[in-house]
Amino acid sequence: MPSIKFANILLETNPRSVSYPSLYVASDQPVVYDEELGHGVLFAKGEYDFTTYFNSLSVMKLQEYTSMTGCSLHLELKGAACDIQQTMGDAFAAHPIPVGDVHHLDASVDTWQSFDLPLTVTDDMVVVGFRIVTDGRVEMRDSYYTLELHDEPRNDVELVLSTTTFKKESFIINNINLVKKYILDSNDEIAKHFNMYVVDNGRTLDVDALNSEHIKIIPNDNVGGAGGFTRGMIMAMEQKPKATNILLMDDDVAVSPESIKRTYNLLCILTPEHRDAMISGAMLNYEIGEDQWEDTGFMTPEGTFAPAKPSLRLTKFEDIIYNEMFRPGKVIKYRYAAWWYCCIPIDVIEKNGLPLPFFVRCDDAEYGVRCGTEFITMNSLCVWHMSFHERYNAAVERYQTTRNTMIAQATTGFAPQSDFMGELENNIRLELKKFGYDNAELCLDAFEDFLKGPSFFSKPGRAEETFMAANRNKEQLVSFEELQKQADADPELSGFNIKHIDRQLIDGDKPRSLPQRLADLVTDNGQRLVKTPGEGYAVIPVLGWVYPAGVIRGKDKLVVIDWYNRKGAIRTKDIKRYEQIKKRYARDLKYYKQHGDRLRREYAESRPELTSVKFWKKYLKMD
Numbered sequence: 001m002p003s004i005k006f007a008n009i010l011l012e013t014n015p016r017s018v019s020y021p022s023l024y025v026a027s028d029q030p031v032v033y034d035e036e037l038g039h040g041v042l043f044a045k046g047e048y049d050f051t052t053y054f055n056s057l058s059v060m061k062l063q064e065y066t067s068m069t070g071c072s073l074h075l076e077l078k079g080a081a082c083d084i085q086q087t088m089g090d091a092f093a094a095h096p097i098p099v100g101d102v103h104h105l106d107a108s109v110d111t112w113q114s115f116d117l118p119l120t121v122t123d124d125m126v127v128v129g130f131r132i133v134t135d136g137r138v139e140m141r142d143s144y145y146t147l148e149l150h151d152e153p154r155n156d157v158e159l160v161l162s163t164t165t166f167k168k169e170s171f172i173i174n175n176i177n178l179v180k181k182y183i184l185d186s187n188d189e190i191a192k193h194f195n196m197y198v199v200d201n202g203r204t205l206d207v208d209a210l211n212s213e214h215i216k217i218i219p220n221d222n223v224g225g226a227g228g229f230t231r232g233m234i235m236a237m238e239q240k241p242k243a244t245n246i247l248l249m250d251d252d253v254a255v256s257p258e259s260i261k262r263t264y265n266l267l268c269i270l271t272p273e274h275r276d277a278m279i280s281g282a283m284l285n286y287e288i289g290e291d292q293w294e295d296t297g298f299m300t301p302e303g304t305f306a307p308a309k310p311s312l313r314l315t316k317f318e319d320i321i322y323n324e325m326f327r328p329g330k331v332i333k334y335r336y337a338a339w340w341y342c343c344i345p346i347d348v349i350e351k352n353g354l355p356l357p358f359f360v361r362c363d364d365a366e367y368g369v370r371c372g373t374e375f376i377t378m379n380s381l382c383v384w385h386m387s388f389h390e391r392y393n394a395a396v397e398r399y400q401t402t403r404n405t406m407i408a409q410a411t412t413g414f415a416p417q418s419d420f421m422g423e424l425e426n427n428i429r430l431e432l433k434k435f436g437y438d439n440a441e442l443c444l445d446a447f448e449d450f451l452k453g454p455s456f457f458s459k460p461g462r463a464e465e466t467f468m469a470a471n472r473n474k475e476q477l478v479s480f481e482e483l484q485k486q487a488d489a490d491p492e493l494s495g496f497n498i499k500h501i502d503r504q505l506i507d508g509d510k511p512r513s514l515p516q517r518l519a520d521l522v523t524d525n526g527q528r529l530v531k532t533p534g535e536g537y538a539v540i541p542v543l544g545w546v547y548p549a550g551v552i553r554g555k556d557k558l559v560v561i562d563w564y565n566r567k568g569a570i571r572t573k574d575i576k577r578y579e580q581i582k583k584r585y586a587r588d589l590k591y592y593k594q595h596g597d598r599l600r601r602e603y604a605e606s607r608p609e610l611t612s613v614k615f616w617k618k619y620l621k622m623d
């Protein structure tokens with residue numbers, strides 16, 4: 001029977017592996033990857049369990065998606081005597097469970113020993129792995145899992161990695177170097193069937209220094225992630241030999257090259273019924289590397305983006321099992337794979353067309369829902385990405401998200417049961433209650449640009465122009481030093497001292513009585529019907545979706561804090577501006593009610609053009 005070397009036993013040195021080593025090996029002694037030796041070292045006498053997020057084998061999913069009929073473990077070890085045993089986890093395992101006999105290797109200080117262990121796989125196993133108990137220091141190299149396959153032809157795979165960057169040189173150059181060293185210069189099969197396209201929207205990369213036979217830097221206009229990734233798609237379709245799959249990956253991420261290798265190997269052995277699936281990599285927290293924030297998402301009925309899975313800690317064995325066992329419930333209707341790591345078959349792109357010209361936000365969600373493919377996720381396929389609460393941007397969340405979800409729903413029928421008009425109403429009211437008048441107007445800017453129809457947003461250059469305008473028009477935050485100066489000049493902020501502010505105060509809230517809740521609902525915090533002047537101030541987070549109703553009620557001033565970036569702003573209750581925004585919103589709603597049917601028809605009719613190669617080549621100035 002045919003076989004494939006599927007997954008290398010992964011030991012590496014980077015900030016995540018050093019800070020969270022049990023993502024790789026759970027042990028009672030240190031484990032290091034020695035750069036000079038070029039392999040791993042189990043440092044001293046102890047127990048080393050490789051049934052982890054990166055080093056267990058996802059046998060349940062491999063049996064589901066591939067023609068795997070069996071698997072084995074290959075180890076190459078040198079050093080002290082040790083005992084080796086298979087492990088596994090089933091649906092209810094809280095810790096790795098030993099399987100079968102213990103295999104003893106005598107000490108071999110000067111000579112490498114090869115050891116092959118056929119692995120037992122049963123229907124109730126979710127993952128399998130192994131455990132090594134050593135009498136002392138042991139070195140490990142060239143160790144991996146091999147899969148035995150049913151006698152079927154393997155898939156011919158030509159993989160493109162496409163990333164779009166805008167002035168994030170440190171991230172992207174590091175990832176280019178990782179690809180060169182560990183993929184293109186490796187002896188693995190992927191090296192012969194792999195290209196990397198870096199679409200440089202900022203035109204800041206040194207093309208001559210970074211270009212190579214299989215890595216291309218493409219200077220590009222600033223067309224956002226949507227435009228950059230679409231250029232990668234077109235190049236993948238037109239390269240020779242033509243790509244079979246394209247892996248879209250954000251620029252501001254850290255990635256293990258082994259994740260890319262395993263993605264390629266998985267593509268090679270998918271059975272015919274799964275070859276049109278998108279392979280989705282999880283988003284792990286860049287700063288808390290063991291935490292998984294999202295592993296596919298979905299659109300809620302309320303019109304918001306949400307992760308399909310709860311937050312998981314991937315150094316906990318039960319969470320590794322949960323991650324593999326998860327199946328989306330009925331509420332998850334409109335599922336998508338985010339483009340921080342998403343591998344799409346070229347056939348799917350040719351069948352469903354290219355993305356919409358959104359610049360940023362909703363492009364990946366709309367595309368995933370539009371294509372309606374199966375989504376494959378698997379432990380070890382991931383990137384580390386900055387978490388969203390640490391980079392909140394009202395221009396994205398209030399302008400781009402509002403506009404793009406409406407355009408997507410009108411153009412391609414995106415998430416038809418998600419109430420984006422209701423979300424618009426909620427966001428405007430939320431910003432007004434928190435005196436965030438600039439950001440409330442961003443919502444209306446977005447709505448009004450949607451009302452201008454498809455010819456407005458699809459004009460070349462418009463995407464960047466409107467996004468830059470949103471960045472200018474959003475609430476402008478200042479440094480803590482400047483914030484303190486502004487507070488010192490405001491008698492109503494007497495006593496405010498940024499040095500006395502902490503996370504507990506920023507994130508805190510107060511309970512409200514039922515009459516208070518009803519009053520806030522009816523009056524929008526004293527700005528509607530019963531109009532009351534505010535008194536005093538409160539400190540609240542910058543995050544737009546947070547509603548600290550108890551602390552803001554009855555206040556005249558709100559100090560908004562972005563603690564992560566050490567910035568803030570002072571908001572003042574302004575009933576006159578509140579009324580102006582409400583009138584503007586009412587006018588916009590009236591127009592929408594009169595012209596909504598026409599607009600939806602125009603957007604729907606524009607779909608074939610906006611998702612075509614011809615349109616995009618002109619948009620991207622590729623002709």
